[in-house]
Amino acid sequence: MLGGAGVLLGVAAAPAQAAEVSYATECIPPAAAGLDPVQGTTKVEVTAPATAKVGDEVEVVWKFVQAASKNPDLIDLPANSVQPSGTLKAAGAQSGDIAMQGPRENPAIAKGGAMVLSDMKGKLKLTTPGEVTLTPDAYAINVMSTDTKCSPKETVKSAATINVTAGDGGSPPASPDPTEGTSPPPTSGEPSPSESxxxxxxxxxxxxxxxxxxxxxxxxxxxxxxxxxxxxxxxxxxxxxxxxxxxxxxxxxxxxxxxxxxxxxxxxxxxxxxxxxxxxxxxxxxxxxxxxxxxxxxxxxxxxxxxxxxxxxxxxxxxxxxxxxxxxxxxxxxxxxxxxxxxxxxxxxxxxxxxxxxxxxxxxxxxxxxxxxxxxxxxxxxxxxxxxxxxxxxxxxxxKALGLVAGTAVLLGGAVFTFMPRRHASRKAP
Structure with missing residues (x-):
């Protein structure tokens, strides 16, 4: 039994760590919305294993503590209508982009209510011993087939660090692929009927x-x-x-x-x-x-x-x-x-x-x-x-049907929730 426990301990990564970072963000609404870019603040918590070894494929989690702004006083968003996706930057011992995506899961969000975005997840295959830092980068939020794209407007601090050991013998590949093992980049929804x-x-x-x-x-x-x-x-x-x-x-x-x-x-x-x-x-x-x-x-x-x-x-x-x-x-x-x-x-x-x-x-x-x-x-x-x-x-x-019968929801699309109306564009989100 003790031997078996030793094997399990040798395979498992160390307990996860979580850290929160905050950064200024610019969000670009869909072109069809005809609205100006909006400045806001994004707060993110990243969870990843504290230590792991070369060859491990680890899961990382991006949790939105705060989106760039609240839902404007235009429309109530139905449950399960919002889906986030984004990129987490790996740097240090190995570098690359980790594709992150969350499920289309959210409670109904009332006009003027705080945005609630699902946790995004991604995977990274570790190829090189040393410290690997993880830093939030750009993200997109899809609502009813339209995307609002948000990107950092300042240098973002790393939110987590993984200490990667060489493992039990063996050596990393001569030319490692830094993004091998990451999840495929998320795809956007179909073009909004509002853009016909x-x-x-x-x-x-x-x-x-x-x-x-x-x-x-x-x-x-x-x-x-x-x-x-x-x-x-x-x-x-x-x-x-x-x-x-x-x-x-x-x-x-x-x-x-x-x-x-x-x-x-x-x-x-x-x-x-x-x-x-x-x-x-x-x-x-x-x-x-x-x-x-x-x-x-x-x-x-x-x-x-x-x-x-x-x-x-x-x-x-x-x-x-x-x-x-x-x-x-x-x-x-x-x-x-x-x-x-x-x-x-x-x-x-x-x-x-x-x-x-x-x-x-x-x-x-x-x-x-x-x-x-x-x-x-x-x-x-x-x-x-x-x-x-x-x-x-x-x-x-x-x-089309959704542009007509549920037209308002689709025409608003991603423009609804990530930024405030034009008159509030110069204000940061609370």
Whole structure:
């Protein structure tokens, strides 16, 4: 038994040590945020074995005692939506970069609350006897597919030292790889939907009548898919994006049940999204014989959406009561998304007709200006139909599901939590 214990003691590294360092930090928000760099202070505690021997692969832990700033008073961050990654510098007997990464684990963080970042871990294979120092370097924080990048603005003190012995005989490789055994560099998330470039509208302008119908006893009418360029006003600035939209109608007496669909806009959720936290709506614009707007809206998400699960834009539904006889056109109008306590409003920069109907005026109908037809919310499983026109839209330019339904959270992305709004940029975080 004593012999066995001796073997175990010979293999195990010495107990871990922990030390805290504090350093001035500059954080750069995503380019789409349009915000200035922010100066703050980062406090880090690094844990590593006090002693080890050549050939050991040791684990080091980076703990955030304090992030560069608090969560601004813009949006509540959902649980498990924040993931840190960074670099720890090894120097002394051997040098190299140790890739560090933490899990996407955090409690819900309220507006103005302190940022809580998970512990980052990495591994280092020891190749040379002597003292190896470990110093925190740059790090990035990913929130819902966008990165905020932070780097030291002063010389950082080492946070831990490992005394490496030569071990039991043997010698280190002639040309050691100082980074061998480190974890692979973390990869950033997919580009934020807020960074989608604006595209041109499909289906042309007012001369395009889109899908049409209304006579001969027909009750179901399928609109044409049109690419609508949106200019969006968000809590952190102006954004542009293009989305394919289709308006369908089902005749019900003298009125029409409308269904507005966002085509090809499905993606995986980059974070856990709470139930009943996002709700989209739109004002469909009437033209041709009729005038006014029709309010349509979608349901809030009835269940929480787990990170990595598919996320779809719900159909927007409402009732259109015609106010004029003749050919009336329907075009996508202003889109509003309420998400996590904030509002994003997207206005088309170019109109395009998706559907034309042969209408007959109804008492109290839409003609004359103000919104016609009461908005009706619902799950809206409206039919899609076939024979859609080719609008030329592509995946790279469309306003995707998360940029639309959970748009506010994604548009804010990494800009939300690592720095304060512009008016606080010159102040250090508490």
């Amino acid at each position: 470039e604006s595209g041109s509208a499909g289906g042309g302008g007012g001369s395009d009548t889109g899908g049409s119908g209304g006579g001969g006893g027909q009750t179901d009418f399928t609109g044409k898919e049109v690419a609508i360029p949106y200019a969006c006003k968000t809590p952190i600035g102006d954004k542009n994006a293009t989305s394919p939209v289709q308006i369908n109608a089902k005749k019900d007496g003298g009125s029409y049940d409308l269904t507005v669909q966002f085509k090809g806009s499905v993606m995986d959720s980059p974070a856990d999204i709470p139930a009943d936290s996002v709700k989209p709506s739109m004002e469909v614009v009437l033209g041709g014989a009729d005038k006014g707007k029709v309010h349509v809206e979608g349901p809030t998400n009835s269940e929480a959406i787990k990170s990595g699960d598919p996320m779809e834009i719900p159909d927007l539904t409402g009732t259109y009561k015609p106010g004029a006889d003749g050919k009336s056109t329907l075009s996508p109008g202003v889109l509003t998304v309420k998400a996590l306590g904030t509002t994003t409003t997207c206005t088309p920069t170019k109109s395009a007709v998706s559907l034309t109907l042969d209408t007959a005026a109804q008492e109290g109908g839409a003609a004359g200006g103000s919104a016609g037809g009461a908005g009706v919310s619902g799950s809206g499983a409206g039919g899609s139909g076939g024979g859609l026109a080719d609008t030329g839209a592509d995946d790279g330019g469309m306003l």
